[in-house]
Amino acid sequence: MSETRQLCTFTLGDFFFGIDVLKVQEIIRHQEMTRVPLAPEAIRGLINLRGQIVTALDLRSRLGLPPRSASLPPTNVVIHTPDGPVSLLVDEIGDVVEVDAAGLTRAPDTVRGAAHQVITGVFRLKERLLILLDTSKVVELPEPVPAS
Amino acid sequence: MDASIQQQLIADLLVESFEGLDRYDHELLQIESGTAGADSLNVIFRVIHTIKGTAGCLGLSHIQRVAHTGENLLDLLRSGGISASPEMISALLKLSDALRSMLRSLEVSGSEGDADHSPLISLLDRLQEPLGAVEPLVPAPVTAPASSPVQPQAAEPAPATSASAPDAGFGFFDDEPASVPGPETLFTAPVPAPKSFPEPAAPSASPGAGAGAPAASVASGAPPSENAGRSNAEDSAIRVDVAHLDRLMNLVGELVLARNQILQKAGVVQDPTLLSTAQRLNVITTELQEGVMKTRMQPIGNVWTRFPRIVRDVSAELGKKVRLYMEGRETELDRTIIEAIKDPLIHIVRNAIDHGIESPERRAASGKPEEGALVLRAYHEGGQVIIEIADDGAGINAEKVRARALRDGRITAEQAARMPDREAFHLVFLPGLSTAEKITNVSGRGVGMDVVKTNIERIGGSIELLSELGSGTTLRIKIPLTLAIIPALIVTSGGERFAIPQVSLVELVRIDTAGEGRGIESLYGAPVYRLRERLLPLAMLDRELGIVPAEAATPGSEAGSNLIVLQADGRQFGLVVDEINDTQEIVVKPLSKIFRSLTCYAGATIMGDGRVALILDVLGLAQRASVLSDATTQAAAIDPARAASVLANREKLLLIEAGGGSRLAIPLSSVDRLEEFERSRFEWSGGRQVIQYRGGILPLVPLNRLVPNLPEPAESTDHAQVVVHSSGGRSVGILVGQVSDIVEEEGSERAAGDGSGLLGSTVIQGRVVDLFDPTGLHLSSL
Numbered sequence: 001m002s003e004t005r006q007l008c009t010f011t012l013g014d015f016f017f018g019i020d021v022l023k024v025q026e027i028i029r030h031q032e033m034t035r036v037p038l039a040p041e042a043i044r045g046l047i048n049l050r051g052q053i054v055t056a057l058d059l060r061s062r063l064g065l066p067p068r069s070a071s072l073p074p075t076n077v078v079i080h081t082p083d084g085p086v087s088l089l090v091d092e093i094g095d096v097v098e099v100d101a102a103g104l105t106r107a108p109d110t111v112r113g114a115a116h117q118v119i120t121g122v123f124r125l126k127e128r129l130l131i132l133l134d135t136s137k138v139v140e141l142p143e144p145v146p147a148s
Numbered sequence: 149m150d151a152s153i154q155q156q157l158i159a160d161l162l163v164e165s166f167e168g169l170d171r172y173d174h175e176l177l178q179i180e181s182g183t184a185g186a187d188s189l190n191v192i193f194r195v196i197h198t199i200k201g202t203a204g205c206l207g208l209s210h211i212q213r214v215a216h217t218g219e220n221l222l223d224l225l226r227s228g229g230i231s232a233s234p235e236m237i238s239a240l241l242k243l244s245d246a247l248r249s250m251l252r253s254l255e256v257s258g259s260e261g262d263a264d265h266s267p268l269i270s271l272l273d274r275l276q277e278p279l280g281a282v283e284p285l286v287p288a289p290v291t292a293p294a295s296s297p298v299q300p301q302a303a304e305p306a307p308a309t310s311a312s313a314p315d316a317g318f319g320f321f322d323d324e325p326a327s328v329p330g331p332e333t334l335f336t337a338p339v340p341a342p343k344s345f346p347e348p349a350a351p352s353a354s355p356g357a358g359a360g361a362p363a364a365s366v367a368s369g370a371p372p373s374e375n376a377g378r379s380n381a382e383d384s385a386i387r388v389d390v391a392h393l394d395r396l397m398n399l400v401g402e403l404v405l406a407r408n409q410i411l412q413k414a415g416v417v418q419d420p421t422l423l424s425t426a427q428r429l430n431v432i433t434t435e436l437q438e439g440v441m442k443t444r445m446q447p448i449g450n451v452w453t454r455f456p457r458i459v460r461d462v463s464a465e466l467g468k469k470v471r472l473y474m475e476g477r478e479t480e481l482d483r484t485i486i487e488a489i490k491d492p493l494i495h496i497v498r499n500a501i502d503h504g505i506e507s508p509e510r511r512a513a514s515g516k517p518e519e520g521a522l523v524l525r526a527y528h529e530g531g532q533v534i535i536e537i538a539d540d541g542a543g544i545n546a547e548k549v550r551a552r553a554l555r556d557g558r559i560t561a562e563q564a565a566r567m568p569d570r571e572a573f574h575l576v577f578l579p580g581l582s583t584a585e586k587i588t589n590v591s592g593r594g595v596g597m598d599v600v601k602t603n604i605e606r607i608g609g610s611i612e613l614l615s616e617l618g619s620g621t622t623l624r625i626k627i628p629l630t631l632a633i634i635p636a637l638i639v640t641s642g643g644e645r646f647a648i649p650q651v652s653l654v655e656l657v658r659i660d661t662a663g664e665g666r667g668i669e670s671l672y673g674a675p676v677y678r679l680r681e682r683l684l685p686l687a688m689l690d691r692e693l694g695i696v697p698a699e700a701a702t703p704g705s706e707a708g709s710n711l712i713v714l715q716a717d718g719r720q721f722g723l724v725v726d727e728i729n730d731t732q733e734i735v736v737k738p739l740s741k742i743f744r745s746l747t748c749y750a751g752a753t754i755m756g757d758g759r760v761a762l763i764l765d766v767l768g769l770a771q772r773a774s775v776l777s778d779a780t781t782q783a784a785a786i787d788p789a790r791a792a793s794v795l796a797n798r799e800k801l802l803l804i805e806a807g808g809g810s811r812l813a814i815p816l817s818s819v820d821r822l823e824e825f826e827r828s829r830f831e832w833s834g835g836r837q838v839i840q841y842r843g844g845i846l847p848l849v850p851l852n853r854l855v856p857n858l859p860e861p862a863e864s865t866d867h868a869q870v871v872v873h874s875s876g877g878r879s880v881g882i883l884v885g886q887v888s889d890i891v892e893e894e895g896s897e898r899a900a901g902d903g904s905g906l907l908g909s910t911v912i913q914g915r916v917v918d919l920f921d922p923t924g925l926h927l928s929s930l
Binding site: 033052084139 | 742749761
């Protein structure tokens with residue numbers, strides 16, 4: 001009997017992503033944000049999540065995808081990290097999908113750039129590919145180069 | 149006994165005993181130094197007694213036995229049977245070490261450990277002998293409980309009981325199963341007890357002098373009431389789980405935010421009932437907040453109690469004489485922070501004694517008092533707690549540190565040459581770097597300072613090292629109040645709101661540029677403002693944070709600006725913002741670790757409207773804007789002696805219009821000649837502009853190559869004015885724009901220059917002028 005994994009899915013452009021459902025704290029609609037000047041580009045700002053200050057990370061920027069159009073308000077996927085909750089900004093939230101844990105294949109080495117480090121693997125679903133993200137890697141930003 | 153109860157009792161014993169032993173050490177050292185209060189011996193006795201009693205009850209026979217032997221000796225001291233000798237103090241300190249090590253072993257492994265403490269026991273026993281008649285029958289210490297107690301012991305435990313009733317209670321039964329005297333019966337029987345302690349204390353104060361009988365009689369009246377008072381105080385204290393306080397603190401933080409929102413709303417709605425309720429809520433919240441904050445605060449003195457002991461031991465081990473001064477021990481810190489800085493502080497203190505303070509002989513040779521001074525100082529500044537550890541020792545040899553770092557390949561030769569001393573000192577924080585010539589037991593292995601730094605930084609603090617060769621070293625630790633509610637000034641810049649901790653605020657200035665040229669002035673592109681004839685370096689908040697493109701915010705382009713004068717690191721600078729809103733109590737929330745490299749933010753907070761605002765870190769911002777460049781360090785990069793003499797003496801200065809409205813002054817003493825050449829005579833040689841001059845070839849250098857941010861000198865005229873400067877047999881001609889005047893410098897206020905050839909700036913004839921001195925330039929490289 002094979003093990004199954006539950007993944008919380010969402011889209012970024014044409015891509016279909018999933019993260020472990022246990023890593024997800026909550027999903028909230030678009031929030032007003034306070035930007036953090038000088039912060040790395042992927043960081044969109046800070047949101048007030050019931051009195052807690054949560055950093056919002058734009059997954060598009062993190063994965064090197066083109067910026068989303070202004071007419072499309074992103075959705076916050078708040079995940080647990082050792083450093084407190086972090087909100088991932090995604091285009092649209094999908095269903096929770098149950099997948100066969102054994103069906104995970106490594107991402108081909110031809111996937112390059114920022115995406116390569118944060119992709120754990122790919123599940124081949126019937127109609128499309130589901131890309132599994134490593135949340136701990138996603139929130140690990142390269143140290144910004146201090147402008148001198 | 150139920151295992152879990154047993155465990156709970158052991159946990160209580162540990163907490164209480166560690167605390168008690170710290171107190172024990174502290175009092176003992178006071179006795180040694182002759183500054184002990186009348187109650188010291190009683191305190192010491194009580195600590196050991198409680199440990200003994202509790203340990204006995206829990207079946208910890210080792211601890212009980214060792215404590216018992218000490219107790220006997222202390223009892224003799226207390227009853228005046230013998231007086232404290234230095235040897236005795238040392239033995240008693242060893243006793244606390246032994247007890248600590250057993251307790252620690254109990255904490256870690258659950259057993260008392262099997263270390264052999266019999267030498268200590270026999271030492272303690274032997275020390276009782278000289279006047280041993282008082283207690284002749286102390287045969288086998290193991291059987292102690294029944295045999296030992298003289299009356300006063302029974303009376304003592306009462307105050308100690310309160311802290312943790314159950315185990316101390318058990319402690320009683322060991323000693324005095326029958327009658328536990330209540331506080332009121334305390335002093336009926338044992339007359340010797342209250343009378344006793346002044347006697348041992350007095351001789352130790354002035355060894356050799358006889359025990360003062362008058363002292364005893366004077367003091368004998370006081371202790372009873374003192375004891376009674378203390379027992380009440382301890383009765384009213386309870387132990388609370390810190391996690392519980394953390395939860396309360398978080399809730400209060402939320403309440404403060406809710407209060408802020410309601411206050412804002414109440415201001416808009418104009419409903420009298422809502423307004424008065426909101427006011428009441430405001431007052432209550434503030435009080436509640438202060439109350440909860442207080443529960444978490446502890447005076448730093450709690451950590452420092454261990455330091456006299458550490459200083460004593462380390463200095464004795466190294467054969468040095470050190471006197472410890474402690475200032476600001478009442479400075480309160482959050483409990484968690486106290487815990488976190490404990491070990492780093494100990495390390496720094498040990499380091500200071502080992503590396504900082506010299507041996508008595510060397511001190512004497514360099515004309516210092518033989519006894520070194522070590523100062524621990526704590527105070528609040530700028531919303532931070534500052535802890536300074538200063539010694540008057542040898543200081544750090546920056547040259548040596550540089551050389552060492554260079555040898556280890558940590559820095560390049562070029563870096564080493566350019567590095568100011570102040571930065572060089574910080575190399576000691578590199579892991580594995582030690583300049584100690586020999587490794588001692590205490591320190592010198594090069595591990596430590598880096599760990600200290602990491603630990604301090606982990607709690608969001610910073611560490612700074614100042615040192616002067618020959619006269620001492622000061623380490624300054626700054627710890628931010630992470631979990632705190634602070635008053636802050638809310639400002640707007642580039643459409644974003646920011647909070648500035650009120651503590652860094654000096655004053656607010658409205659700059660009116662409509663007036664006569666007294667707005668923001670420019671110094672090679674660096675904005676400055678003249679505030680009461682003092683030069684204030686400026687930073688534009690929006691520009692520093694990159695909120696608007698740099699070109700958009702030319703200084704003084706708006707009709708008026710808001711200037712906030714801030715203080716960081718003892719120096720002031722001005723921050724220009726778009727708007728100053730109001731002051732507010734804000735809850736400081738730490739930023740995610742992702743932002744750790746952004747030193748210009750101290751945290752974030754949630755405003756009354758529910759949005760997040762960033763809290764500016766004034767020091768970090770100042771460093772980013774480099775408005776705090778240290779005048780002395782900058783000048784030293786050229787030639788310290790020269791800079792000092794130019795700046796200190798009245799000197800004639802050559803005033804130069806450098807173009808673009810910038811003015812420059814060159815000390816006349818470094819000007820050999822002033823010449824005017826026809827531009828047509830300029831020739832090129834080896835890629836350089838030269839001119840034939842007095843039978844030789846004079847290289848020419850435009851001034852803007854020596855001083856950054858100057859405009860190109862205008863070549864509109866056929867003639868160029870040249871300042872000829874010679875040193876070391878070489879000459880150079882500096883092409884300057886226009887020589888305008890020669891003035892005598894008044895030595896008025898100066899700000900630091902930021903370029904290599906600049907000594908600083910000053911105000912001459914009502915205008916800001918930069919002081920440029922070619923003396924230090926490497927002529928060969930021009």
